[in-house]
Amino acid sequence: MKLKILFALFVAIFCNGYLHAQSTDKILFHPTFGKSALHLDDSCYTKDSIYFSQLKLYISGVEFLNKDSIVWKEANSYHLLDASDEKSLYILVNSPSDLKFTKIKFNLGIDSITNVSGAMGGDLDPTKGMYWTWQSGYINLKLEGKSKLCKTRNNEFQFHLGGYQNADNALQTIILNVSENKNIDILIDIEKMLAAIDLSEQNQIMSPGKEAVLLSEKFSKIFSIQKQ
Amino acid sequence: MSNKSIIIVLIGLFIASFSIKNEYIFIVPKNWPKPHYDFTKNILSENKIELGRKLFYDPILSRDNKISCASCHSQFTAFTHVDHALSHGIEDKIGTRNSPALMNLAWHKSFMWDGAINHLDMQALAPMSNPLEMDNKIGRVVASLQQTILYPKLYQIAFGDSIITGEHTLKAISQFMLTLISANSKYDSVMRKQIEFTVQEKNGFELFQKHCGSCHKQPLFTNLEFENDGLPVEKTLNDYGRMNITKDAKDSLLFKVPTLRNIEFSYPYMHDGRFKKLSEVMNHYASGIQQSKTLSKQLQKKIVLTSNEKADIIAFLLTLSDKEFLFNPKYGFRN
The missing domain is CATH 1.10.760.10 (Cytochrome c-like domain)
Structure with a gap:
């Protein structure tokens, strides 16, 4: 009996050691508003008194590049980030420990093939609230809140960005340079986004089209690697 | 043959008969084109079709528990809304279009009069969420199904998982709709x-x-x-x-x-x-x-x-x- 326990312990330690031989880097996403962390609901930012009530977005197709060649690709790579759920804000990576890479590449949104492939599970399940019901397609990104600048009901702004067909394809590819770190910390700075648009003019986008594509392009530019 | 091997053979036969019963073979009518639906991503089975049929006829899908798919798609009118120019849904609210007849859907590549829906699996989401139809949300539907005594069992039988998801719900409804073939006129x-x-x-x-x-x-x-x-x-x-x-x-x-x-x-x-x-x-x-x-x-x-x-x-x-x-x-x- 004792031998059996010893053997089990040995296996456990061995397996543990084996798992550690693989790097389990994390990609951590940090939604921010300028230099401070992004809070939903309670906090108010800047002189325009902006509140945020929701930030959700899809990250997909995560790859590591060494210079320009792909050295690692995440399988089944679809992640729904929700600023109100800390567990959703990191991606565990099982790449080989000796992997050399200089860039990380990922998509903001869901690719067109997945958009036409029927019902999916996990983060892609329509119960996650990121799928349009009146017209098929994933919502790549939701940002909602209030601002005095918006002359709308309750000063609300709502951006539901998506679209996968032809010119309306809102998917954005983001490539960032990384230094060799155990974890990759990526900032998503919403202040930069709001600086790039005029909330008094643009505050309700909830269907695919030109506006959604232009805004998605602006969103793709607010991702950056956190300097150590 | 020893007793033991007889028992093994019997168990084998039992498992085989069970899996044969559960298998559903989609038959393409003679001289018809190849269906558009990708069955490899939603493999048909009797149990899943039966679950889909149950969901199709269950008003649990609507906010007030009164409207089912069949309310606007009844079988004896080829799965459309009998005698209504514009279909009515929840609280007798009138929609904006005539509900389409449902048949031979495996061959369709888009759905709705305007093609708003790109895949049969996603079709049920539209009436489920439309404020003039079922006025519900798939998340709420899944939660209310989970609270029943019956459905977790049916999902367990059909999908091997009693935790109900949007994916399984939509795929089961699709399976039932895929079996609605009219080719015998x-x-x-x-x-x-x-x-x-x-x-x-x-x-x-x-x-x-x-x-x-x-x-x-x-x-x-x-x-x-x-x-x-x-x-x-x-x-x-x-x-x-x-x-x-x-x-x-x-x-x-x-x-x-x-x-x-x-x-x-x-x-x-x-x-x-x-x-x-x-x-x-x-x-x-x-x-x-x-x-x-x-x-x-x-x-x-x-x-x-x-x-x-x-x-x-x-x-x-x-x-x-x-x-x-x-x-x-x-x-x-x-x-």
């Missing part, structure tokens, strides 16, 4: 050379092929495309069809070509149900076409039909009724 028997048309039906069939057949293409009786059928805009609805989705002026007044199978039972007709009788539809195509930039190519040249010819075409259309489909208990409500 008099027309089909004539094509299989089992019986013959009457003289009038035969004449109607020839006229049909000449004037209607390119959009209402055999054997599905739709080309699955979007066309402007020359109907004037209904001023109370201002429905521009496909353009609402694509925002492209080229798509103004285009609607998906509906199947004509079981048309005898799927009245009223057209996207807004404006015609109650097939004779009104005939009159529209012969003398009611409104010219516009997007008018279907096939309708640009006037269709000339005598009243006898119209009657002949209608006689042919009635051969598209498939009683086996309309009254098959497999597709109906059961407790």
Whole structure:
């Protein structure tokens, strides 16, 4: 009996050691508003008194590049980030420990093939609230809140960005340079986004089209690697 | 043979018989094209189809627990809304379109009159969420199904998981809809050379092929495309069809070509149900076409039909009724 326990312990330690031989880097996403962390609901930012009530977005197709060649690709790579759920804000990576890479590449949104492939599970399940019901397609990104600048009901702004067909394809590819770190910390700075648009003019986008594509392009530019 | 091996063989047979019973083989009717639906991503089984049928007939899908899919898609009218031009949903709210008949959906690549939905799996989301139909949310539907005694068991049997998800719910409903195949009308028997048309039906069939057949293409009786059928805009609805989705002026007044199978039972007709009788539809195509930039190519040249010819075409259309489909208990409500 004792031998059996010893053997089990040995296996456990061995397996543990084996798992550690693989790097389990994390990609951590940090939604921010300028230099401070992004809070939903309670906090108010800047002189325009902006509140945020929701930030959700899809990250997909995560790859590591060494210079320009792909050295690692995440399988089944679809992640729904929700600023109100800390567990959703990191991606565990099982790449080989000796992997050399200089860039990380990922998509903001869901690719067109997945958009036409029927019902999916996990983060892609329509119960996650990121799928349009009146017209098929994933919502790549939701940002909602209030601002005095918006002359709308309750000063609300709502951006539901998506679209996968032809010119309306809102998917954005983001490539960032990384230094060799155990974890990759990526900032998503919403202040930069709001600086790039005029909330008094643009505050309700909830269907695919030109506006959604232009805004998605602006969103793709607010991702950056956190300097150590 | 020892007792032990007999028992093993018996267990093997039991498992085999169970898995055979659960397997569902989708049969493509003879001379039909290959279905569009990708069955490899949603492998059919009797248990999943049965779960889908149960969901189709269950008002639990609606916010107030009163409207089921079958409320607007009843079997004896070829799965459309009996006698309603515009379908009504929750709290008797009236929608903006005539609910389409459901059959042979495995061949369709888009759904709804304007093609808003790109995959059969995602179709059920639309009525479920529409405030004039079921006014619910898939997340709420899944939560209420989970709280029942019955459904977690049925999902366990069908998917091997009693935790109910949106994916499994939509796939089960798809499976049931995929089995709704209508391919056994008099027309089909004539094509299989089992019986013959009457003289009038035969004449109607020839006229049909000449004037209607390119959009209402055999054997599905739709080309699955979007066309402007020359109907004037209904001023109370201002429905521009496909353009609402694509925002492209080229798509103004285009609607998906509906199947004509079981048309005898799927009245009223057209996207807004404006015609109650097939004779009104005939009159529209012969003398009611409104010219516009997007008018279907096939309708640009006037269709000339005598009243006898119209009657002949209608006689042919009635051969598209498939009683086996309309009254098959497999597709109906059961407790």
